[in-house]
Amino acid sequence: xxxxxxxxxxxxxxxxxxxxxxxxxxxxxxxxxxxxxxxxxxxxxxxxxxxxxxxxxxxxxxxxxxxxxxxxxxxxxxxxxxxxxxxxxxxxxxxxxxxxxxxxxxxxxxxxxxxxxxxxxxxxxxxxxxxxxxxxxxxxxxxxxxxxxxxxxxxxxxxxxxxxx
Numbered sequence: 001x002x003x004x005x006x007x008x009x010x011x012x013x014x015x016x017x018x019x020x021x022x023x024x025x026x027x028x029x030x031x032x033x034x035x036x037x038x039x040x041x042x043x044x045x046x047x048x049x050x051x052x053x054x055x056x057x058x059x060x061x062x063x064x065x066x067x068x069x070x071x072x073x074x075x076x077x078x079x080x081x082x083x084x085x086x087x088x089x090x091x092x093x094x095x096x097x098x099x100x101x102x103x104x105x106x107x108x109x110x111x112x113x114x115x116x117x118x119x120x121x122x123x124x125x126x127x128x129x130x131x132x133x134x135x136x137x138x139x140x141x142x143x144x145x146x147x148x149x150x151x152x153x154x155x156x157x158x159x160x161x162x163x164x165x
Contacts, residue, residue: 006046009055010039020060024067034070038063113162117155124148125155 017038021031041062042049049058114122127137134152138145 003046006049006055007043010042010059013056013059014039016056017059017063020063021067024064034063034067037066041066110159110163113159114155116162117158121151121155121158124151128152 014035017035018031021034021038022028024031024034038059042059045062049055114126117125123141124137124143127140128134132140134145134148137143138148141148143151
């Protein structure tokens with residue numbers, strides 16, 4: 001299937017995908033964002049699609065998996081361990097971290113440690129935390145994707161060592 005044909009068929013599915021997204025999320029803006037993210041992933045993975053008449057099922061699967069991954073990411077991001085003997089896991093709201101003066105100091109300390117990293121670790125790590133994907137980082141700084149993943153991993157390890165000392 002050609003790219004134009006694929007895009008036209010994908011656009012014809014928009015209303016159905018939007019209805020499905022509304023069932024997953026109650027917020028209109030989040031539902032539209034989910035449809036847009038689904039379109040992006042479908043277009044980027046067009047070469048993996050086998051044209052056998054199941055485009056709607058394929059895109060709904062992409063949407064469902066994207067929704068589940070985003071949900072899990074949000075739950076994990078809002079769960080913190082309190083570091084007491086009992087090690088309770090606490091779900092906090094988004095506003096709970098930035099209102100605390102101690103957290104502002106931690107952000108400044110973390111930022112300072114990131115800036116102390118060597119360029120080969122700092123640049124990919126900062127791009128990663130800014131939201132770039134591994135492929136985008138690799139293309140931007142002309143490295144292999146495995147090298148980018150390795151440098152981000154090593155940057156995390158170096159930051160943990162610096163922050164724990």
